[in-house]
Amino acid sequence: MSSNNPRTKPNLAVTEPAWVRWILISAALIFLGLFLFIPLVSVFVRALEKGLGTYSQALKDPDAISAIKLTLTTAGISVCANVLFGLAAAWAIGKFDFFGRNVLITLIDLPFAVSPVVSGLIYVLLFGLQGFLGPWLDEHNLKIIFAIPGIVLATVFVTFPFVARELIPLMQAQGTDEEEASVVLGASGWQTFWHVTLPNIKWGLLYGVILTNARAMGEFGAVSVVSGHIRGLTNTIPLHVEILYNEYNYVAAFAVASILALLALVTLAAKSLVEWRKDRELAESHWTEDNG
Numbered sequence: 001m002s003s004n005n006p007r008t009k010p011n012l013a014v015t016e017p018a019w020v021r022w023i024l025i026s027a028a029l030i031f032l033g034l035f036l037f038i039p040l041v042s043v044f045v046r047a048l049e050k051g052l053g054t055y056s057q058a059l060k061d062p063d064a065i066s067a068i069k070l071t072l073t074t075a076g077i078s079v080c081a082n083v084l085f086g087l088a089a090a091w092a093i094g095k096f097d098f099f100g101r102n103v104l105i106t107l108i109d110l111p112f113a114v115s116p117v118v119s120g121l122i123y124v125l126l127f128g129l130q131g132f133l134g135p136w137l138d139e140h141n142l143k144i145i146f147a148i149p150g151i152v153l154a155t156v157f158v159t160f161p162f163v164a165r166e167l168i169p170l171m172q173a174q175g176t177d178e179e180e181a182s183v184v185l186g187a188s189g190w191q192t193f194w195h196v197t198l199p200n201i202k203w204g205l206l207y208g209v210i211l212t213n214a215r216a217m218g219e220f221g222a223v224s225v226v227s228g229h230i231r232g233l234t235n236t237i238p239l240h241v242e243i244l245y246n247e248y249n250y251v252a253a254f255a256v257a258s259i260l261a262l263l264a265l266v267t268l269a270a271k272s273l274v275e276w277r278k279d280r281e282l283a284e285s286h287w288t289e290d291n292g
Contacts, residue, residue, distance in 0.1 A: 043261050046254035058255035066232045067240035068259060070148070074223075074236065075216035078155045082212045083205070086163025091197075094171025095179070108164050111157055120154050120225025146228030151236065154222035159215045163208035170204045171197075203278040210274065214267045218260065 048055050058064060089108060093101060111119065125131045127144040137144060144150045178200070182192040198205075220238040227234040229243065237260050244253035 040261060043254055043258050046250065047258040050251050054251055055255045055258075058252035059259065061252070063232045063235065064240060064252075064256050067235045067237050067256070070151070070234070071217055071236045071260075074148075074152055074155050075213050077152050078159050078216040079209055079212050081156050082160050082163045083209060085160055086167055086208060087205070089164040090167030090171050090201075093168050094174075095176050105168070108161050108168075111159075111161050116154075116158050116219065116221030117225055119157050120222035123150055123154055123157075123222075123226050145226055146230065146234060148234065150226035151223050151234060154226045155216050155219050158219055158222050159212045162211040162215065163205065166204045166208035166211070167201055170201055174200055203274060203281075206274045207271070210267055210271045214264065217263055217267075 047058075089104065092098070093105060124145055126133055127137060127150065128134050129138060129145075131145075134145075144153070178196050179192050182196045183189075187195070218238060219236075220242075223236055224239060224242075227236070227239060229235060229239060231240075231243070235243065237256060241253050241257045241260070244250075244256065
């Protein structure tokens with residue numbers, strides 16, 4: 001006797017012969033091998049081809065240390081700025097209806113549509129010596145372009161959609177019922193945010209932070225325009241790798257690039273952990289509802 005329970009029936013829409021599955025899996029593995037694993041392994045192989053001593057010496061170089069510090073500092077500032085902006089924008093768009101709401105959403109997506117090089121050039125035209133605010137900044141001895149503030153501004157610009165874009169659909173789907181109930185019960189705005197809103201968006205927020213950090217550490221185009229490529233001062237890791245490679249110092253270039261690759265792997269591991277914890281929490285929530 002056939003069961004009418006949809007859980008016991010095979011899903012014919014996703015059932016295919018074994019040879020089709022193997023072809024698809026093999027194609028995916030070949031693609032990942034050619035465009036991800038082999039290039040990643042080659043970075044470490046080239047970095048270590050002259051031994052650990054040469055590798056260590058390349059990383060101990062003052063210019064390399066300065067580039068690593070600047071990259072981590074810029075990424076940290078960008079993450080903090082984008083968390084604040086992303087939370088504020090997502091809260092406004094997801095919880096309220098107001099005039100100009102669609103315009104704000106479009107502006108948030110602007111960095112996705114503008115080339116990073118163009119965004120860097122915009123800052124040069126604004127804050128450069130010949131730019132709109134350049135003479136005033138020079139008069140007051142304030143330096144933004146070819147200095148750390150310009151690098152931070154350019155990085156924040158290219159990364160600020162990530163947190164907001166993760167949180168906006170999440171907050172829109174959740175609605176305002178829980179927040180309104182919290183306020184009715186006497187909670188303050190901060191208590192409502194900390195105990196109601198934040199727990200509901202924590203995984204989306206963490207995911208946005210990870211994406212922001214990854215993009216900030218690897219950003220090249222916008223930073224290249226505003227940095228001036230000053231060794232030991234305004235070079236991030238990608239810019240330092242480019243300089244070393246152009247000087248035919250390949251081992252040092254790959255050694256410094258391996259740091260960026262390691263940071264990328266850590267970011268990927270953090271992303272996978274967040275997704276796993278999110279899925280586990282969702283499964284536990286469903287199990288509680290089914291057995292409650």
